Amino acid sequence: MRQATSYMARQIATVTLFATVVLCVAVLLVQSVRLVDLIVNRGLGIAQFGYMASLMVPRFVALVMPIALFGATLFTYNRMINDSELVVLRSAGLSTWALSRPAFLVGLGASLVCFVLTLYLMPLSAKEMRFHLEDTRSQWGAALLQEGKFTTVGENATIFVRERSPGGELQGILYNVDAPDQDSFTVIAERGAVVETDEGPRIVVVNGTRQSFSDRKMHLVRFDRSTIDLGGNREAAENYWDQPEERFLPRLLNPGTSDPNDVYYRDKLIAEGHGRLILPLLPLSYAAVALVFLLRAQFSRRGNLTGLLMAVGVMTAILVGHLSLLNAAGRQPELLPMLWANALVPFIVSTLILYKPRRHRRRKPPAVDGGYEAPQGHPAE
Incomplete structure (x- = not known):
């Protein structure tokens, strides 16, 4: 059993890591377009560009890792179903709960990584990104003024x-x-x-x-x-109001009343704090949803396309609900319980379905007038 769990967890983790890297690179290429202006017009070096691009990675990883885990779970379990590996494991005595354990272990590891990202690395990198971007624009914009061209400063x-x-x-x-x-x-x-x-x-x-x-x-x-x-006043930059993405969790959940901006954006800051705590829970919810539609579905040699599409639909609904409720909770704090429910209810319901023992119904033989109906191709004696 341990060997099967280790084998499945290794497969899921490998696919998750690969998908996370691919998605992060794709998103990074799109988002880093705004830094191209610093290279073309401001003379930013490749080393500085790479450093500033790396500061975007924590946020992208926290966003794409749950989706990558969901796709890895679907891919791994669906492949094992098509290769009859799950049939062999069930025949060896593994229950549905035992088969789902590897995905939950990888999901727990992904949640811990997301907690580190959202609670520490994301605000740290966002703050460093802002100061580095302002210093770079100020320094390079001043030192590399182009001859014969009007340059906007500030x-x-x-x-x-x-x-x-x-x-x-x-x-x-x-x-x-x-x-x-x-x-x-x-x-x-x-x-x-x-x-x-x-x-x-x-x-x-x-x-x-x-x-x-x-x-x-x-x-x-x-x-x-x-x-x-x-306009490159460093003292003014230090007195700059910290954006929600630049703050650590205590300053989000308890903004205080000393700064007028903190009072005005209080609901938005609190919603951002709850979002930092909820985002790491999504990997477990996504994994549970994928397992329900794969392990609880009836085996078919034609595949389980319907189950796969339904799982993708439920995952998309959870993701859209999370983003919509997070944005709305910044204006209406009473929506915060719904934000938590959107992440926890799918996990709880899916876990209960997986834990519930499967009951097999015995098929009744068709009733035939005159007694026994012979199978096709074998005439009754």
Whole structure:
């Protein structure tokens, strides 16, 4: 029995790992398109790109691993049914519960991995991703300004550099700020250079003018030396409000009242915290659903296509219900019990069905007038 359990668990785990890697690579290729701008326009190196792409992996693994486990369970058990391996194991005395044990063991391991991802690695990587992305945009956007092109810096600023010398000196600088919440102005300077300060990247400009318009008048200020702030303020980045995906579980379930944003988004933060706890339970629910439709189905040499499609349909309904309820619970906290029920009820019901002993009904011979009906091909004597 141990050898059979080990064999089946190894098969399921191998397929799950392979499917998880394939799905993660596919999703990563799609999501990393937004980082291509940093390579093409900002000069981001391949090493930095690879590091930033790796920070997306924990979230993708937590999302695709339950689906990969479901597919691996369907694939492994359906193959063993078609190869009559399960028939042999049943003949050896293994019950339905014993046959389902390998899938539950792999599902438990997947749940533990998802717990580590959702409770620790996901918020850690999300926070690191934000700071690294801001520093990269600020540093590379300032240091690699393209000659003869207008470059957007921040949300409201645009900078133009006519020429850049090999030593890093900038010639012909135009810097314009057009913000609705502050005075707009334009700086024109003969030359300048990018410097890195404790507050972020700055451009020191020489021999220029600062033009602004207020009170229906044009104001012109000439200067010999000035500094342009490119918006890469590190202190402001540190004071940035942490997004839900960047927070650990205690700060999600208990946001506090010190920050107005925490009060305003309280329901969303709490819903995100419950979602972090519920997501690792989905592998067990998916595995239980797959086992019910495979191990409780009647054996047929024509296959069990109907059972496979029904299992996929139930799994899809659980996934869609989880995503929909998680989004709705951020606005209506009273939906949180339904979010938990969506993940736990399928597992509980499926487990009870698997644990219930199978009852075989004896088929009654067809009643024939005059007594015994001879099998076809063998005439009655």
